[in-house]
Amino acid sequence: MVPKAANLSSFSTLLRGEATTISAWSAEWNARRFAAQMGLIILGAGIYGAAMGWWRAPEQALFVAIKFPLIILLTTLGNALLNGLLAPLLGLDIPFRQSFAAVVMSFAITSAILGAFAPLLAFAVWNAPPLEAHPVAAYNLIKLAHVGVIMFAGTVGNARLFQLLVHLGGGRAVAFRVFFAWLAGNLFLGSQLSWIARPFIGLPDLPVQFFRDNALKGNFYENVFHSVMQIFN
């Protein structure tokens, strides 16, 4: 029997985090399902990225629509080997493919939530004064809204990932160890990729660009360190 991989019910199963079903999905390779999840990441994160960049310029919306899913996919791929190595070492004996599938699923959930919030953010941007007018209050409000939505989507995606890891065996302690290691790795790489891929909202004084000219100069953590040092000096 051919599994119904990409239909709406499998999408809702993913969002509900039905651990038994999702665990079975992750155990078996299904190209259609995998393509559907990748499509969900590209579509969900892409739409959200477009809503984010739209305030600055339509061109910026296109750029961020490409960059946002790209960051998620590169983070998943960049850490795939490491995540696959860490899972058995931390007590969760799952194959490499399954660990990769689990991370892709959690990002698919996150992206679906982001995509669902995109119209709301787009509506907020549509109602906001133009960015060129330097509307400080509106800028801060929309920036905070983005932070809140991304935080919520990330939290839900990771909560589902944790539930899946618990279900895959080893109990909560093992699942927590693996989850923490994966989360730390993804945050570490994801932050740097986001740093390279800036701008997202885009400052009105700077040109609309896919990457800043100095994208590959410095890194996220250096910048945070220097900012902290400037506070104390």
Place this chain on the structure above:
Amino acid sequence: MNENNPVPPLIPPGDAAQKPNDTRFLPPLVSGERALGDDPAERVPLPHAFAAIEALLRHPRRLLFQLRQPGAGKLVGGMLFVALVCAAVYGVVAGTFSGGLQLWAAPLKIAGGLLISAAICLPSLYIFTCLSGAQARLAEVCGLLAGLLMLMTILLVGFAPVAWIFSQSTESLAWMGLLHLLFWFIATLFGVRFMKHGFAHAHAKSQAGVNVWVIVFLLVVLQMSTALRPIIGKCDTFFPTEKKFFLGHWADTLDKAGGSRSMN
């Protein structure tokens, strides 16, 4: 002659001919963990290096059991080969920070440096093992050390994509050095965990000796990275012209980083 020997042999001679390193005849483990080889799956030989990698990650007890068997030298050799290849792969990634000469010098230095560090530390590891009361032969100790190196370098390969992203997007030598040290330290922690697991099965009375050795090993590798510098930075000569301890080298690097930042 030996009839009155009050200490019974640990391994009955008759059975030992069939299973010379069967640990079921050793006293129970302090940790209460079952003996190696109790599970028939652990007795399945490891035919090649890839099977050893799989066993190291998923079934370390199988690898530990196989390391105790006669003819484990080939397995240890394979593990060391994997470790050298993985170290070289990570070295290429580390070398991309500076490019040019470092693309081949860094892998050579990292792989060679790790091997030399392991060789330097092997005698002390064996001594500490014996002092702790562990019943491990030199070949087995070599196997555990090879396991440490293999796991450490495999994990470094896992970190390689992240290291490459940072290599391409930062110009700070101090930052890259710190990042490589962090990755190496995490990888070493897992390697040491495997090695200590092995010693627990060798009936060591205490882990104190191994803990001391781990500190010695860390210091040796850190000093080796300084003795073979530059590994990530640029230099006109293959080896350094000035001798330094690693703490002094770090302090100088941080001073230079601070100086160049204040100039900017």
